[in-house]
Amino acid sequence: MKITEVTLRHMKMDLLYPFTTSFGTEYDKDFILVEAKTEDGLTGWAENVAMPTPYYNEETVKTNWHLLEDFLLPLILNKEFQHPDELTENFFAHIRGNYMAKACLDMAAWDLYAREQNRSLASVLGGTKDQIDVGVSIGIKDSIEETLEVIGERLAEGYKRFKLKIKPGWDVELMDKVRKVYPNIPLMADANSAYTLEDIDLLKALDDYHLMMIEQPLAYNDIIDHADLQAQLKTPICLDESIHSFEDARKAIKLGSCKIINMKIGRIGGLTQAKKIHDYCVEQNVPLWCGGMLEAGIGRAHNIALTALPGFTLPGDTAGSALYWKEDIICPEVIVENGMITVPTSPGIGYEPDMDKINKFTLYSKTYR
Template identity: 55%
Template sequence: MTIPLNRMVVRKLRMRLKNPFKTSFGTMKDKEFFIIEAMDSQGNKGYGESVAFSIPWYTEETVKTTFHMIEDFFIPILKESVIDHPDDVSDLFHSIRGNNMAKAAVEGAIWDLYAKRKGLSLAEALGGEKKEIDVGISIGIQPTIKGLIHTIEQSLKEGYKRIKLKIKPGEDVHVLQKVRERFPDTPIMADANSAYTLGDMQQLKALDDLNLMMIEQPLGHDDIVDHAKLQNEIDTAICLDESIHSLDDVRKAYELGSCKIINLKIGRVGGLSEARRIHDFCREHGIALWCGGMLEAGVGRAHNIAITTLPQFVLPGDTAGSSKYWERDIVKPEVITEHGVIKIPDKPGIGYEINEEVMDGYTEWVKVYKFD
């Protein structure tokens, strides 16, 4: 069944985070992003959200490059194409190299529209099986260990199933040792955001004594080979994040033994269709998956929830509730975490409505593209 696109709307938003988020890259106070609206000829609307940051510290993409790619390439491609299924979108965009976050924002809106036209939740449209998902929380680098321990205590009281702590050289082993002393049985992982090299081998080996679930992306953001060398030397499971942009990257990492776990981010791999292909490979080969976060607002958070309902997402993801990050989110109801669990909405599409009043308050500008 053809998806008759009638128009697309690109809306630029800026939202202030409740608390600045600090990583080895830097500190973020505001999140700039786009909400993409895809409308069919019957007036049904699907929504996607861009996840690239303002500065290219996670990948090479930025907010500005996202808009450039959407306006100058992806919307023109869609205007000239017939789409029968959202999987077609990734095929249509294949000739454009990279720019996965821009691709995912557009494709996500079409997936939501497709699910609504079918009368299915997005989770059902993707083949998801779960009625609820476990979630953890990601905690940025804190000014003091005392403050960090307090933040962890609060997160555990709220029921989060796993704690992810950002680390960097000089703020790693001694910090994690203090945390482990205070929380001997808590599932804890460390996220290095590519802050180390093989020259830090002894420092990374010291993490083996801390009983961590995993260390995420300790080495180069585009590396698979050195991670295989490191995984061969340490007992702690390596989780790859920034290195994984496609199913082909997953296959290579598996064959080299570069990791035991993968953090799957929809934007980083180019959309839900590629994310589902990666899921299927990981399920076949026994690679544990979890869904990472990019400080999404409600639309992106809803997409993360939907993909996490697939069965190989066996570890708690980063999709915490809206109130952890925003004073007011752009969806209603807001995403709610209860005792570390999010219940999957069963309404068609992403399962959340857009709170137009709140979104308008965050909107900087809007641009409409008509297809007829």
């Protein structure tokens, strides 16, 4: 396979509803869309999930465009490779970090590889599921009553797991009131690194609410303090921001820093690394689920394909397009029925890019050959 042309598009799409976490509030999605073409006329697609601000991690839309343009694209354009694994393991091996920048080219290459094989992306990754269970992530609202109302709406739509964002001052009381109204729903808390070990008594209080997990309670780059915290909690800790690579996952599991891992393709450098972490977690009996970065349809399609792998035993964050966008950039849009998404079987990501919508939301584009 030889990629002869890549078009980067700077996209901006308004979210249907503001999404608030301990980092702040997002009102729109500002991202890079990647379109890669081969000498044989195939086209592969991917989304870059870096944010405009370095709040989730150190990468941003601008720094990723710089890495792609000046370093990563020159390494792969018009170069032969047989398998997408070669991008991560060979072409990009000497580039430190910048996982989100690497991931979007890895994902586009995997889409191309699947199309070349005339198979679905889920199939070539090793997926075994025809449908995947879907959960929903609910941001910090203006009131607990509003949160309860949203949970009721999503429960009626069939979602199978409910993740509530928490932060200091918006945690124990929230869970207490939610559990009184919804005592049996699968419920988890996501702290996005908002706490320290000084908050251990507060975090231990969450044990009373029978949560599936507490996601990333401590620092974004920590696995040591998480191990100390997990030893004192009944509730499983799930790591998100701390896991950037296979080695991070291996060490966190060895140290007992977590009992569950949230896999985000962009955060760990692409689908090649995701498969490697998946296989290790299966060996170690560590459950996985696929997190979300407020992706539009193409990024969401990659998440669906990954979640079809057998180690993803917990509902992920890949909710339907209609929860986030007035109109998405794929056809058909991602649809949830009874809390499940059907895994596409057509070649590649299984959804067709809608060029009219893509052009509508493009702020700037550049093609590299």
